Amino acid sequence: MKKKVTHFLKKIIKILLYSRYVNLRAVGEVNLTRDEFDRQIDQFRNQSEIHRLPISVIYRVKNGGAYLRLSLESVAxxxxxIVLIDNxxxxxxxxxxxxxANSFPDVKFQYVQHDVTYARAGENYLADLNAGFPPLSEFYEFAFSHGNQAYLMKMDAHYLFLPAKKEIIERKINKQLPVVKLKIIDVFGRNHGYEPLLFQNKGWYFVDSDEFEVLKFDSPPRFFSSFAGFVWGAAxxxxxRLVKK
Incomplete structure (x- = not known):
């Protein structure tokens, strides 16, 4: 037993040390020339039937036009x-x-108008709650309740998903991991860390912290499945912050 634990710990240390160097698994072969790679991506985009994953992508958006098209097409x-709650x-x-939506007829697109002003995440969150604004936990539960697939994925209008991570995510889903954690990197370099952006559509709920909403589960993931849920490298x-206000 001691040898097994030692071996497992060595694996963890190795992954932690070298995860920053893990290459993206590309949609096409990575060693092709630029023109060859472009042709392969065109073939991928134009295939008659795209293998789709059982994921409902949930957006909560207010005036997200600056980046929305890029973001939607990165997950489509x-x-x-794909569900968009327009706030x-x-x-x-x-x-x-x-x-x-018209460009992807085989994807179910759902648009929901929801004009409610909620407390704003940040250092004044508790003050907003005390002033009578509804909590973000309520908003998130409303939004994610519209997802119909086996997994739910949180996306913002200013998030760009790297499609090269699709194959890794598919493996996580095939293993029925309860939560998949994706790394977010700001375009200016800030590391947002790993967040539970993808999770099974069961037993989830949201609560409020001092500054924002927090995802919770009726049965929290165990250590091994939680660790296996990391998708190493930026996703x-x-x-x-790219467009100046």
């Missing part, structure tokens, strides 16, 4: 369902959503 090549947008959010690029 693998998800079976009072005054820009082209709905138009962009419907344009992308999400955070674009929010």
């Amino acid at each position: 090549y693998f998800a079976k369902e 009072g947008s005054e820009d082209r959010t709905r138009e962009i959503f419907e344009t992308v 999400i690029i955070h674009l929010k």
Whole structure:
């Protein structure tokens, strides 16, 4: 037993030490020339039937037009369902959503108008709650309740998913891991760390901390399945600060 534990710990240390150097598994072969790779990606995009994963991608958006199309198209090549909860947008959010939906007829797109002003995440969150604004936990439970697939995935309008991670995520889902943690990197370099952005559509709920909502489960994942749920290396690029306000 002691040898098994030692061997397991060595594996963990090795992964932690070298995970930052793990290469992305590309959609196409990585050693092709630029033109060859472009042709292979075109073939991938134009295939008559895309192998889709049982994922409902959930967006909560207010005026997300700056990056929304890029974000939607980054997940539309693998998800079976995309849900957008529009929290009072005054820009082209709905138009962009419907344009992308028309480009992917085999994906279920669901648009929900929800004009409720919630407490804002951050250092003034408790003050907003005390002032009577509804909590974000309530908003998130409303939003994620619209997902119909076996897994739910949290996405923001300013998140760009790296499609090269699709194959790794598929393996995690095939193992029926309860939670998959994806690494978010800001476009200017800030490391947001690993977040539980993908999880099974059962036994989940949200509570409130002092600054934002927190995802919880009726049966928290055990250590080994929790560790196995990490997708090493960046999977999400955070674009929010790229466009100057």
